[in-house]
Amino acid sequence: xxxxxxxxxxxxxxxxxxxxxxxxxxxxxxxxxxxxxxxxxxxxxxxxxxxxxxxxxxxxxxxxxxxxxxxxxxxxxxxxxxxxxxxxxxxxxxxxxxxxxxxxxxxxxxxxxxxxxxxxxxxxxxxxxxxxxxxxxxxxxxxxxxxxxxxxxxxxxxxxxxxx
Amino acid sequence: xxxxxxxxxxxxxxxxxxxxxxxxxxxxxxxxxxxxxxxxxxxxxxxxxxxxxxxxxxxxxxxxxxxxxxxxxxxxxxxxxxxxxxxxxxxxxxxxxxxxxxxxxxxxxxxxxxxxxxxxxxxxxxxxxxxxxxxxxxxxxxxxxxxxxxxxxxxxxxxxxxxxxxxxxxxxxxxxxxxxxxxxxxxxxxxxxxxxxxxxxxxxxxxxxxxxxxxxxxxxxxxxxxxxxxxxxxxxxxxxxxxxxxxxxxxxxxxxxxxxxxxxxxxxxxxxxxxxxxxxxxxxxxxxxxxxxxxxxxxxxxxxxxxxxxxxxxxxxxxxxxxxxxxxxxxxxxxxxxxxxxxxxxxxxxxxxxxxxxxxxxxxxxxxxxxxxxxxxxxxxxxxxxxxxxxxxxxxxxxxxxxxxxxxxxxxxxxxxxxxxxxxxxxxxxxxxx
Numbered sequence: 001x002x003x004x005x006x007x008x009x010x011x012x013x014x015x016x017x018x019x020x021x022x023x024x025x026x027x028x029x030x031x032x033x034x035x036x037x038x039x040x041x042x043x044x045x046x047x048x049x050x051x052x053x054x055x056x057x058x059x060x061x062x063x064x065x066x067x068x069x070x071x072x073x074x075x076x077x078x079x080x081x082x083x084x085x086x087x088x089x090x091x092x093x094x095x096x097x098x099x100x101x102x103x104x105x106x107x108x109x110x111x112x113x114x115x116x117x118x119x120x121x122x123x124x125x126x127x128x129x130x131x132x133x134x135x136x137x138x139x140x141x142x143x144x145x146x147x148x149x150x151x152x153x154x155x156x157x158x159x160x161x162x163x164x
Numbered sequence: 165x166x167x168x169x170x171x172x173x174x175x176x177x178x179x180x181x182x183x184x185x186x187x188x189x190x191x192x193x194x195x196x197x198x199x200x201x202x203x204x205x206x207x208x209x210x211x212x213x214x215x216x217x218x219x220x221x222x223x224x225x226x227x228x229x230x231x232x233x234x235x236x237x238x239x240x241x242x243x244x245x246x247x248x249x250x251x252x253x254x255x256x257x258x259x260x261x262x263x264x265x266x267x268x269x270x271x272x273x274x275x276x277x278x279x280x281x282x283x284x285x286x287x288x289x290x291x292x293x294x295x296x297x298x299x300x301x302x303x304x305x306x307x308x309x310x311x312x313x314x315x316x317x318x319x320x321x322x323x324x325x326x327x328x329x330x331x332x333x334x335x336x337x338x339x340x341x342x343x344x345x346x347x348x349x350x351x352x353x354x355x356x357x358x359x360x361x362x363x364x365x366x367x368x369x370x371x372x373x374x375x376x377x378x379x380x381x382x383x384x385x386x387x388x389x390x391x392x393x394x395x396x397x398x399x400x401x402x403x404x405x406x407x408x409x410x411x412x413x414x415x416x417x418x419x420x421x422x423x424x425x426x427x428x429x430x431x432x433x434x435x436x437x438x439x440x441x442x443x444x445x446x447x448x449x450x451x452x453x454x455x456x457x458x459x460x461x462x463x464x465x466x467x468x469x470x471x472x473x474x475x476x477x478x479x480x481x482x483x484x485x486x487x488x489x490x491x492x493x494x495x496x497x498x499x500x501x502x503x504x505x506x507x508x509x510x511x512x513x514x515x516x517x518x519x520x521x522x523x524x525x526x527x528x529x530x531x532x533x534x535x536x537x538x539x540x541x542x543x544x545x546x547x548x549x550x551x552x553x554x555x556x557x558x559x560x561x562x563x564x565x566x567x568x569x570x571x572x573x574x575x576x577x578x579x580x581x582x583x584x585x586x587x588x589x590x591x592x593x594x595x596x597x598x
Contacts, residue, residue: 026529027292055419056435058534059560063547075545077532077560081419081433084440088532109422112568120256130197135249135597138193144257151261 004083005030008052016042031075031088036100039076039091040127043103046078046087054078054087057103060113062121066147071095072123076103076110093123102127120145182214182235194247198233201243201571213238219582221250227324227586228593232570236579244574244582246567251597259557263523264290264364265500267557272358274561275595277320279359280306280313280349281537287362288443289533289544293526294364294498300445302366302491307444308482309352309361311475312379315386316345317538318426318468318475325465325587326397329406337393341386348378364524365499366492376483383479390472407462411573411585414459421572422565425540426471427589430464432457437536449481461588468590498524523552539563539590563596 001009009032013020019038024031034042046054058077065073070092079086091100102125104111114125115134122143125131132138142149142157182199185191191199195216214237221231229250235242255274259267271286272279284306291297298306323338346356352375353361353368361368397403413423418431428435436453438446454470456463492499500519501512528550534543540562547556566589573585 027295027531029531031530056424057422058424058541058543059545059558061545061558063556075558077543077545081435081440086441086532086534088530107422108420109565109568112564116564130200132193132197133249135252137249144254149257151257 001025001028001030002085004052004085005087008046008049008085008087011049011051012042012045015045029086029088031090033090033092036091036093039089040101040103040106042089043076043078043106047106052080052083052085054080054085056081057107057110057113058086060103060110060117062117062123062145064121064145064147065092069094072098072121074100074117074123098122099124099126101125102131104128119143122146180216182216185216194233194245198235198243198245201235201245214242217579221247227591229597230567230586230591230593232582234574234579239579241574241577241579241582244571246570248564248567248593248597251593253598255598256557256559259554261553263552264526264554265519265523267554268362269358269360272360273594274559274598275317275537275539275542275563275592276357277592278313278317278538279357280309280361281317281535281542283359283362284310284444285533285535285537285542286544287364288535289531289546290364290526292533293529293531293546293548294495294524295527296365296493296495296498298366298493299490300487301370301489302493303444304482304486305367305371305491306362307446307449308371308379308479308486309349309359310444311478311482312345312348312382314475314538315472316342318472319345321468321538321587321590322393322465322472325461325584325590326403328583328587329403331397331400331403334393334396337389337396341389344382348375348382351375351378363492363500365495366490370491376486379479380483383476383483386476387473390469394469404462406581407465407584407588408458408460410461410577410581411588412458412460413569413573417572418459418569421569423540423569424562424565425536425538426454426467427464427540427566427569429453429455430467430588431459437534437541441534443533443535445482448485449478451478461584464588464590525550525552534560537562539592539595540566542595559598561595561598563591563593564598567591567596 009023016038019035022033056079058079060076063073065071072093074091076089102114114128117123118131119133119135120143217234217236219232221229231247233245255270271282274282319338319342323335326334349359350356352371353359413431415431415433418428432455434453434455439453451474454467456466496515501516505512506516526548528548530547532543532545534541542562543560545558546554549555
């Protein structure tokens, strides 16, 4: 981990304490696992801090971890234009309550990424103004990127128009 | 079942006035979302005929299958809501069920105007996960072809935008040049369009002298051809009037909504991953990051135009510096062995069998690698659990993020300005819909 990122992670730890659950590093990518309730505050701080601000939200997406107790993960990528660094956040949620507070109030650009995550995993984002499905038809009942959705699809899930 | 079919196909064949809309519980969510957008637009002369018009998904000016629902007052756009998913093929789901090598061909079909960037971006993420690096010659060839692909992609954006606002000639001239690039790909890679030319730890085959000569011949004449096209437009009153001050987005808004690539640089923010987060050999090349400050359609057009000239510069530098050496990393357990050695040697036969049947088994972990594709920032996030196929592969496609700015860009403009705005955003639906 280079100095700038180390400094950011240290400040995050100092400021948010236990909300920063874990910091992982693999091949120079730094992933900070934060508690669900702190995500909006962490995102706001990342955008607004003075040493290394991260004004660009590159991506928000889900992962179905499947074997863990906390089944779903929501990942965030932020990029800093001033120090040319990227930081990843991760929030873990349980299967019976898959919801994460929306960060669209901080990063308006996260709107469509959160819609896509909702579409693919069924994770809801309270605070999102327009949480519709993004790719699948709006009356589709399943969330296709979940690991229990079969690769071949479910027969009849997508109604086709009648012939003739 | 019959109700279901109906609601998904709730198209409007003709514009409808908003006071004739179906009741709230029978509206589609898309229509409701459009109506819920706050129309804080004040008119000098409101026509008082508020209506809903459907555009697409099959419309010649939407460059694919983009559907936009528009709320109009007369000809002025009050609000617009794009709807994606008409080309959704579920590549992220497919990736979870294929080995890392098998997925290379699928990346061609993401942004089908320049498959090379997708190949390169994907393979760099896989190599980062594996912890290997391709030898210098392979990296130079990847850069060389990526810059050619950038020219080819910008030529489409350039020509199609000009055609949409009425300058038909330029499209044909651009496609003539693009055809030459396809011929080069045919010669160097073996396919004109779906290149699939990267392999883990290298490239499919080394470039020949004939291929290098063809690239040199193309670049030698390209700037003169581009200049001809430029002269058609850069002093063209009609083109300027249609594009200037249309689809304006400020630097702050562009960053907040997540624009990347030429669209962000058109608003004056010099973010270019080739310089800011260098990959391949871009740190050894000399080039400028092009920005324009106006943030309108015309600025985005000029960014693309000038970027093509930078790409030509980079192609020349790559040709000049191209080192001699192997094009495959020496990593027997991760890189596919050469065919002639598989037939004659035991070790290579075993490795080939293992790699093809079980895949390269990278260590467990998560990596993200992003490149500057011609549309913006193209990133691949791979979650590996030590198996031959990824546990999760997330594609961060620039067109998807760029399209998000569309409602903001269209607001308050005329119906016919949609073409100038869409053309300047240059989205590719294959990538936006994944």
